[in-house]
Amino acid sequence: MTVDQSGLVVDVTIVERWRDSVPPRELGELLRTTANTALLERVTAQLAEGAPRPSGPAQPAAALGDAGGDPAGVVARGLKQELQHLLARFDTELEQYRAELTKAAQTPTTGVAANGVVSVSLGGNGFTAVELEPAWLHTARHTEIRVTVLSAFQDAQRRTAHAAIAPPASVARLVELGSDPQALLRALGLGG
Missing domain, CATH: 1.10.287 (Helix Hairpins)
Structure with a gap:
């Protein structure tokens, strides 16, 4: 799971043979935990770096x-x-x-992938649930899972x-x- 400077999920990695190490029924919980860990690491890194600089354009000196x-x-x-x-x-x-x-x-808010097979719930303490449709998960390729899961995470964060x-x-x-x-x-x- 990759998050950007502002804490938004920007990438999800699903390896081709993920089923060899993770039972499909546990993938949602693993994704939820991984996302929360990535957010915590991002916040920790920001605290170590010091206060963030304003992101908006500064008023030109001459304008003052x-x-x-x-x-x-x-x-x-x-x-x-x-x-x-x-x-x-x-x-x-x-x-x-x-x-x-x-x-x-x-x-609380919930984001859903466009095809409706993945939902991500977001609450006051981070991501609270990641749910994947079992029938879809059984047949989906790892690349399809990656794109669909990422879209649901981003939809949840966009809806906050x-x-x-x-x-x-x-x-x-x-x-x-x-x-x-x-x-x-x-x-x-x-x-x-």
């Missing part, structure tokens, strides 16, 4: 403006007012965002409610402003 070293100038005053306004809303909006994400993460929750405006803007510290300092009249 340059206070020309004058912290009392028009550009710096405007940015300070914006920062005060953002920080005043930040705690409340961040708490609401956390609550929405927590609720979404705890809402938290994937559609955007961060609040204050959080997004503060991340954007902090993405280029030198430009921020110039706009505040504190950098050269």
